[in-house]
C-alpha cells in the first residue's frame with residue numbers, strides 16, 4: 001500500500017487528530033472539521049470522550065491480565081497512546097498498531113522506531129488474514145495467549161458489514177482475550193444524520209459513515225460476553241469520576257463496550 005498521503009483530500013485520521021488538538025492535520029481536514037461542527041457542534045467533545053473510553057478500556061484490560069494489544073484503526077499517535085497507557089501498569093505490554101492512513105502509519109513508525117515491543121502495520125483491517133499473518137506482528141503477538149482487540153471509533157467508517165471481519169479476528173483469539181469497541185449511532189440524536197451526510201460528502205466517498213442502532217452494535221459482540229457495565233454511551237463506561245448529572249449521556253451518540261472471549265474471564 002502506498003504511504004504517500006493525499007493532503008488535498010481530507011482523511012478521517014487527520015480530522016480526528018484535529019478534534020483531539022493534534023498537529024497532524026491540514027487545510028482540507030480543518031475545512032471538513034468546520035463543516036462537521038456546523039452539523040453537530042459538540043462533535044469534538046464526543047471524539048475526546050471516545051479517546052477517553054479507549055484509555056479506560058486499556059487500563060481495565062491490563063488490570064485483567066492482558067499484555068498484548070491489537071489496535072485496529074489506531075489513528076495518529078496522540079496523548080495517551082495504547083502502549084503508553086498500558087505500560088504505566090505493565091511495562092512489558094506489547095502493542096500492534098494497524099491503520100490504513102499513511103499519515104497515521106508514518107507518524108507512528110517515527111515515534112516507535114526504537115521500541116521492539118510495538119509494530120505499526122499499514123493495512124486494511126477488513127483483511128484480517130493480512131493483518132494476523134503479518135510476520136512483524138507475529139514476532140510480538142502470540143495468539144496462544146490473551147490478546148485485546150481494539151476497534152475503537154473505526155467500525156462506523158467501514159463500508160462493509162463489520163460482523164464477518166470481527167468473527168474472523170475472534171476465531172484466532174485464545175480464552176482470556178477481549179474485544180473493545182465504540183461505534184457511532186443515530187439513536188436519540190437526529191443531528192447524527194446531518195453529521196453523517198456532511199462526512200460522506202466531505203470525504204467524497206473515500207470514507208463513509210454508517211450509523212447503527214444499539215441492537216445492531218450489540219450484535220457485533222457475537223461470540224463475546226460483554227463485561228459490566230455492558231454496552232453504554234461513552235462517558236458511562238467505568239468512568240474515572242462520577243458522571244456529570246447535568247450531561248445527558250445520550251448526547252454522545254456513540255455506544256461502547258468490552259467483551260470477553262471466555263465468559264469465565266469477566267473482571268467485575
Ligand SMILES: C[S@@+](CC[C@H](N)C(=O)[O-])C[C@H]1O[C@@H](n2cnc3c(N)ncnc32)[C@H](O)[C@@H]1O
Pocket residue numbers: 012013016050051054072073074075076098099100101104123124125126151152153154157158
Ligand atoms: C477516529 S480514528 C480512531 C483512532 C483510535 N482508535 C481512537 O479511538 O482514538 C479511526 C481510524 O481508523 C482508521 N481506519 C479507517 N478504516 C480503516 C481500515 N479499513 N483499516 C485500518 N484502519 C482504518 C482511520 O484511518 C483512522 O485513523
